[in-house]
Amino acid sequence: MERYRQRSGDVDWGVCSANLRSSIGLVDGLAAAGYRYHVAEYADSQHLALREIGVIEEALFTGRDSAGNWGRDREALLARMASADTRIVTLTVTEKGYFLNPASGDLKSDDPMIAGDIASPRQPRTAPGLLVEALARRHEASIAPFTVLSCDNMPDNGKRTRQAVVQLAEHRDPALARWIANDVAFPCSMVDRIVPAMTDADFERLAALGVNDANAVVCEAFSQWVVEDCFPMGRPSWEAEGVEMVADVAPFETMKLRMLNGSHSLLAYLGALAGIETVFDGVNQPDLRALLRRYMLEEAAPTLDMPDGVDLTGYADSLLERFGNDSLRHRLQQIAMDGSQKLPQRWLTGTLARANAGQASPCVALGMAAWIRYTVGEDLLGSGYAVDDPMAKRFAELHCKHGLDAAALVTAFLAMDDIVPSGLAADSAFTKAVHTFYQTLIQDGLAGALAVLERS
Ligand code: CS2
Numbered sequence: 001m002e003r004y005r006q007r008s009g010d011v012d013w014g015v016c017s018a019n020l021r022s023s024i025g026l027v028d029g030l031a032a033a034g035y036r037y038h039v040a041e042y043a044d045s046q047h048l049a050l051r052e053i054g055v056i057e058e059a060l061f062t063g064r065d066s067a068g069n070w071g072r073d074r075e076a077l078l079a080r081m082a083s084a085d086t087r088i089v090t091l092t093v094t095e096k097g098y099f100l101n102p103a104s105g106d107l108k109s110d111d112p113m114i115a116g117d118i119a120s121p122r123q124p125r126t127a128p129g130l131l132v133e134a135l136a137r138r139h140e141a142s143i144a145p146f147t148v149l150s151c152d153n154m155p156d157n158g159k160r161t162r163q164a165v166v167q168l169a170e171h172r173d174p175a176l177a178r179w180i181a182n183d184v185a186f187p188c189s190m191v192d193r194i195v196p197a198m199t200d201a202d203f204e205r206l207a208a209l210g211v212n213d214a215n216a217v218v219c220e221a222f223s224q225w226v227v228e229d230c231f232p233m234g235r236p237s238w239e240a241e242g243v244e245m246v247a248d249v250a251p252f253e254t255m256k257l258r259m260l261n262g263s264h265s266l267l268a269y270l271g272a273l274a275g276i277e278t279v280f281d282g283v284n285q286p287d288l289r290a291l292l293r294r295y296m297l298e299e300a301a302p303t304l305d306m307p308d309g310v311d312l313t314g315y316a317d318s319l320l321e322r323f324g325n326d327s328l329r330h331r332l333q334q335i336a337m338d339g340s341q342k343l344p345q346r347w348l349t350g351t352l353a354r355a356n357a358g359q360a361s362p363c364v365a366l367g368m369a370a371w372i373r374y375t376v377g378e379d380l381l382g383s384g385y386a387v388d389d390p391m392a393k394r395f396a397e398l399h400c401k402h403g404l405d406a407a408a409l410v411t412a413f414l415a416m417d418d419i420v421p422s423g424l425a426a427d428s429a430f431t432k433a434v435h436t437f438y439q440t441l442i443q444d445g446l447a448g449a450l451a452v453l454e455r456s
Pocket of ligand 1: 153191192193194195260261264265334335336342
């Protein structure tokens with residue numbers, strides 16, 4: 001085991017972290033630990049690097065506490081964001097934290113959280129709301145804006161973030177919205193590291209190494225961070241730590257979304273339906289491993305337009321190797337959550353382009369069938385689980401209405417145009433394939449569906 005406290009880094013910069021959701025315990029635990037926490041990076045069970053991270057200087061909480069009160073540290077956070085000393089605001093809030101229509105990228109103004117921020121813009125609860133209020137304060141005080149860096153798994157994540165913030169600001173003040181649109185930098189980024197949710201077993205194995213840290217994180221050794229180099233207020237020398245600063249992130253972001261995340265989602269829905277628990281367990285089943293490789297090489301890679309020298313076959317194989325990391329228990333149920341927010345960029349945009357070119361995408365069609373079946377909340381063996389998705393209520397209504405009529409159910413799911421691009425829902429070859437796979441899954445299980453896939 002390699003063990004080191006922290007890299008020296010660029011000491012001119014510090015981090016104030018803010019938690020916008022209900023993890024008050026995490027925030028207070030971090031403060032109690034002097035804002036230090038451990039990261040255990042496992043290349044495999046034999047190779048571990050343990051680091052103690054000391055970059056955070058302050059941790060704030062703006063979510064809802066156990067008594068139901070919102071925004072304990074909201075004023076402190078807004079003051080921090082509005083201060084001229086703050087030069088970059090990064091976001092890792094997952095796809096649903098932006099409150100965007102997943103297919104179009106437009107702000108969901110009628111979402112209750114966003115509607116709340118429109119009604120009370122000075123007491124925001126959402127990430128876009130906090131950004132608008134902090135930027136408004138800077139604008140009023142003639143302080144140059146900070147740079148906003150989205151680190152989430154969305155296509156064109158910088159552009160999407162700008163869209164969310166500008167559209168929200170328009171409800172408040174069109175001049176503010178114009179200033180944000182013109183003067184605030186929203187570079188795009190691609191962040192890649194597999195970080196499963198911590199389990200008791202993870203805490204136990206760290207304790208065995210002498211690390212008793214409730215804020216510790218276990219992850220893979222691999223990490224890649226590609227960032228568009230557009231930081232008008234300056235930035236830390238990230239390249240010294242291996243970050244790739246580039247002019248255009250889009251090809252890398254799309255590659256990662258469709259190859260890595262697309263495979264993850266495929267394995268998540270098919271595997272979860274078959275009662276498989278983790279990525280490691282799934283990727284070690286030869287038929288599922290072959291499915292992932294086929295999906296990546298035949299359906300994802302051909303949709304990518306990469307700079308010279310990028311070897312997509314090599315990338316696919318390296319992903320399978322990462323998925324096979326025997327030290328991570330990455331639960332398929334964790335990846336399966338929020339499918340409505342993930343599937344457009346992982347599968348459906350590329351599949352639409354293929355459909356428009358007359359090309360079939362049977363692996364994605366099988367994936368869609370599995371996702372629809374997954375939203376029942378019960379696997380093919382009869383075990384139940386919670387469907388964790390902002391649209392879960394709508395899914396439940398569709399199952400209630402069409403539960404006994406598989407064809408009508410599949411048609412209704414494919415007609416949800418905030419998830420499935422209408423061009424793809426109108427493609428009869430694709431929809432027919434989803435219908436066939438759905439029937440096969442419920443009649444003949446995963447093995448039956450994979451056998452049909454092999455013939456297509
Ligand atoms: C995963 C990602 O949960 C998910 O949907 O696909 O969190 C994935 O592990 C990361 O993007 C890897 O960089």
